[in-house]
Each structure stands twice: as C-alpha cells, then as structure tokens.
Amino acid sequence: MPARSSNLTAWLATNRRLAGLLTAGVVLLVVLTGAAAVVARLATGGWAVGAWITAVGVALSLPLGAIATAAWTPPLLQSGEQLFVRLGPGRRESLPLAAVEAFFLGSQPLDRRGEPTCPGEAAFRVGTLVVRVAERATDLNRRTTRGPWAAWEDGYLIIDGRWTEPLTTETVRRVNGRLTVAKRAEPPAGQVDAATSAGCCP
Numbered sequence: 001m002p003a004r005s006s007n008l009t010a011w012l013a014t015n016r017r018l019a020g021l022l023t024a025g026v027v028l029l030v031v032l033t034g035a036a037a038v039v040a041r042l043a044t045g046g047w048a049v050g051a052w053i054t055a056v057g058v059a060l061s062l063p064l065g066a067i068a069t070a071a072w073t074p075p076l077l078q079s080g081e082q083l084f085v086r087l088g089p090g091r092r093e094s095l096p097l098a099a100v101e102a103f104f105l106g107s108q109p110l111d112r113r114g115e116p117t118c119p120g121e122a123a124f125r126v127g128t129l130v131v132r133v134a135e136r137a138t139d140l141n142r143r144t145t146r147g148p149w150a151a152w153e154d155g156y157l158i159i160d161g162r163w164t165e166p167l168t169t170e171t172v173r174r175v176n177g178r179l180t181v182a183k184r185a186e187p188p189a190g191q192v193d194a195a196t197s198a199g200c201c202p
Helices: 016-044 048-071 169-183 189-198
Strands: 008-012 076-079 082-088 091-096 100-110 124-133 150-153 156-160
Touching (some): 008 169, 100 156, 100 169, 124 169
Antiparallel strands (some): 008 076, 076 082, 082 091, 100 124, 124 156, 150 156
C-alpha cells in the first residue's frame, strides 16, 4: 500500500539507508557538541568557550538536519491531478498528471566529484528514473530547472537514483502501473488540456 501523508501518495520510496546515515550524522554531531561544551566548561570553569562550541555545532547541524529531513521525503508523490518530484531540500517540481506519459530507467555519467559530465569523461554512472512528458506540454519541455536530486534535461525530468529506493525493472513497472491507474481517473478532456497548459505549481 503506498504511503499517504496530507493527501500525498508516495509512488517511489526514498533511499532509507542514506537518509538514516544523514540522520545518524546529525545525532552524532549534536552529541559531540554537547560533550565538547561540557568538557570546555569543566576545563575553563566558565561557559564562554562552551557557548562558542555550541554555536558552531548548531550552525553545522541545522543545514545537515534539513538535508536529512528532506532525504526522508519520498522523491515522487501524487496529489490529485499533480505529480511532485523532489529536486532537493525544500524544492520540488510539480507536473500535471495528464502531461506525464511514462517512466523508464536511465543512467547518468558522473565525474569523480559526483557531478554530471560527458560520457567519455565519466568516472562512474548512477541509475536514474526518467520522467517522459507529452510533446504537447511545451512549457514543460522547455524547462531547465536543476536540483541536486533531480533535473530537467532535453525535455525529460531525470531523478537521481542515489536518493531513491533501488531502481529496478520491477520498480519502474510498479510506478508505471500507478500512473496508469491514476490516469483512469483523469478529468474530462477540456480540464486535461487546461491542466497541461497551466504547467507547474498550483
């Protein structure tokens, strides 16, 4: 059964291992910060150094905590006639369900830093989930929005598999099955065209 939260239905699960590691990193940072502040208090007899250490720890843990929280959010969600793809922490792309035609497996060449590169210069490849949209949805096909976890390329929205559950043939079959079921409940043709031309965010 797909997970539901606030009328959102998850079509694709997150990478729980990576999200767990990020969460553990935040917890460890908080614990080490607290311990270091206490040690500084005992060593100096005051809280001035401890307060400085705490401030640094908070400054480091807040952005890491935001990334960890976002990493637990499913990368592909449906709400009514819209699909939402997570681009990165605090960012998501909205697609009219009527404009989405299919999902298929792909791969992205990356350099040694993990950045997209040309195939001939790739150090390794990562699996991706490719979202194909209808040619009639010209406003979507022209998008160039990019994020660390998903990006538009040549009219396709590419979801980075490092931030999702394992991308297998069965995974893609399941997601396409959910798309088929969702499309059976599409509104009349006039409303479909209006939703497609409206494009992104509500």
